[in-house]
Amino acid sequence: MEAETLARWQFGIVTVYHFFFVPITIGMSGLVAIMQTLWLRTGRERYLQLTKFYGKLFLINFAIGVATGIVQEFQFGMNWSEFSRFVGDIFGAPLALEGLLAFFLESTFLGLWIFGWDRLPKRIHLACIWLASLGTVLSAYFILAANSWMQNPVGYTFNEAKGRAELTDFGAVLTNPVTLVTFPHQILACYMTAGALMVAISGWHLWRIGREQSATTEQPTAAERIEPSVTEDDVSTHRWSVRFGAIVMLIAGLGVIISGDLQARVMTEVQPMKMAAAEALYDTAQPASFSVLTIGSLDGSEELFSIKVPHVLSFMATADPNGRVEGIRDIQQAYEATYGPGSYTPNIPVAYWGFRLMMGMGFAAMAVGLLSLWLTRRNRIPTQSWVRLMFVVLPFLPLFANSFGWIFTEMGRQPWVVFGLLGTASGVSPGTTVGEVATSLITFTVIYGVLAVVEVKLLLTYIAKGLPDVTPVEQTDDEDTPLSFAY
Template sequence: MDALDLARWQFAITTVYHYIFVPITIGLSALVAGLQTAWVRTGREEYLRATKFWGKLFLINFAMGVVTGIVQEFQFGMNWSAYSRFVGDIFGAPLAIEGLLAFFMESTFLGLWIFGWDRLPKRVHLATIWLASIGTMLSAYFILAANSWMQHPVGYTINAERGRAELTDIGAVLTNSTALVTFPHTITACFLTAGALLLAVSAWHLRRGNQVEVFRPGLRLGAWVVLIAGVGVLITGDLQARIMTEQQPMKMAAAEALYETSKPASFSLFTIGSLDGREEVASVRIPSLLSFMATGSPSGEVEGINDLQRQYVQKYGEGDYVPNVPVTYWSFRLMIGFGALAMAVAALALWSTRKGRRPAGRWLWLAAISTVTMPLLANSFGWIFTEVGRQPWTVFGVFKTEQSVSPSVSTANVATSLIVFTVLYGALAVIELMLMLRYARAGAPETVVPPGEDEPDRPLAFAY
């Protein structure tokens, strides 16, 4: 493996790892804010206990997300300096806005929320967690706007003399059609992930009969969030698929391993054949579904890999413009499959707990507890599909991945940092898992003194 391959592996490992924490943080911040709102409106202690409990898990994930996210920016300068030099004028703008506006907003108001329980008026304190939650979503938008520019570059011009892309319209970058469909798809996936966490942890406690007054509502809230967010993921994903087909038809063709243009085109749930999908032995197919996903019409035409390869050669010059078909094909299905499986378990959990019922059967409890892994896997495979399906481009149609790697970084340098980061992230994974399990198993506090009702001279202290 050369420096390019190792750099791609390193960025993939650190990005997928980082994105484990992002959807939990974004979704859970809003759910914690919702629980605190319920407490402020009703005064019921179980809502305050739930706010404190889920707030701990939210803060752990936020901290881990910040730590692992910093590494991403260092890699642009270390392993991808040619890319940074080429796109820095454009890519840096939304990332700078994210850092100076959104991240400072979420971190500032999160600090006020953590330390302001006994110092801020109740409703002002509530506003801090809502503003922190809004900050996490704004942060996501600006980062997605940067990534969307890589998928569909707009608002720029190429300066041939300097050999780089230069920003001409920041409004076009921030209102990129790709960003406008990717953002709601990502946010609904975040809520699906956070809802699954509520469902899984609550199921674990209810299986043992712990704190039923807190975790039974938590289980049902999580299940409803998973179902509603899941529907949102399906709707926004449908819109995103059509935009993707317009902008990156090769990615959609690779998602089905469709080599020949077809009208209409079926969608295979499962295929047995050669690894690259050229030779099919057997498959389970839904007629016309790929046409509907790609064009909005069950009789629409979907261009195949072979035709698109010839078009790309004419447009961009000689080269192989076909992404890794096996990875693209299976990551697309695993993304959909794990998301649908989480929705199915959530529906079963709601049905089993209707009208005060307590679910019976070990397998139902195991399914509910394991739900937390399903959206995390769906998110990871979704990003793998998005990024691998764009290859061989870092900026689609403009700048190739092989041009993006740092010219002065040797294979040994990248291999060393890859090993170090992998070991470090493995250690962080153990720490994260231990912290999450420790605080999740501890359950909600048995009694909580409402803020403002203890001694007025109490010094400023961390809420937990």
């Protein structure tokens, strides 16, 4: 096995692992801000309980996400120094803004939010979580602008003497068509993930309460239906949380569908090979069908069986049901004429199934959101045995859909690390050995495994505790009194 292969595996593992935390952080920060706003406007205790309950889970996820995200920067210098040298002048501006503006914005105001409970005026304290949430969104934008440049290089000139790309138009980088369609698609997917997490956690608590109620007696009184540690207010709070999260899921999911449709057309324009790979479309078609399921040869070059929906791929790619979609073979010939001999076809099975797993899990999550609204209608509490499994599985659907979407995005660009400019094989650090990459790969995998155990343990512990006591913390006017940690 070559160092390049191990380096790609390492970058993929580190990136996908880190990205598990990103959608929850972005989405949950906004939802917590909304719930705290509702508390400030209405004064109802349920919103304060939910703010602190989900705020605690958000903070746990944020902390682990920061720890895993730091490693991302080291990846460029460790195994991809040639890539770093090539794109450094381009990446410097958006990544600097991400660190200096976005990350400092979210970390500073998140710190004020954590320690400012019962210290800061309520409106200023609320502004802190909104600014922290804004920081996560800005961070996403700058990162996506950098990644989109790898998909569709703009605003640069190539310096042949230095062998690297140099920035000429920062505005073009920030307004890259790929960025403009990817950003809303990703942010909405983050809110869909956070909404699913709320449905799952509060839904599980509702299910648990309902099962305990039904186990007490066949005809329980109102007082007997609720265990001593659970009140009627807890039940109504969790039910509201389930329905709120489900509505967020459905609205965000609809936005994901619309933005994804726009993204497919931009992708067809700037990376036609990726669109063809997503469908495993070898021969140019007009109109082109979308295959729900295709079984092909082991190398993916021949179709053995398929279930197709006519005209759908043409509409996705061109906005015309009868539009022409180029196939892999024709695009390969065109690329050879432009870039020289070689294979410009990505891993077809990964692209094909990654695209479908992304969409399939997203649609499944929306279906569960609808079902959750139905199960909690008219103050009902779901008690069916299968509901527990549904709530346990739910958060993984949009979370894995996010991950498969990014795997498709990055794998579908291959063999380019910067489309049309720098091949992946050319971006690897020239002096890195197989042993060095293998050592760091094993080390990161072990460390991340430990962090995963810590994350899951903390989340499960605080989820099981349920809604917190929101009795105000007693404060004094003594300036020497330390700030109270809200959690």
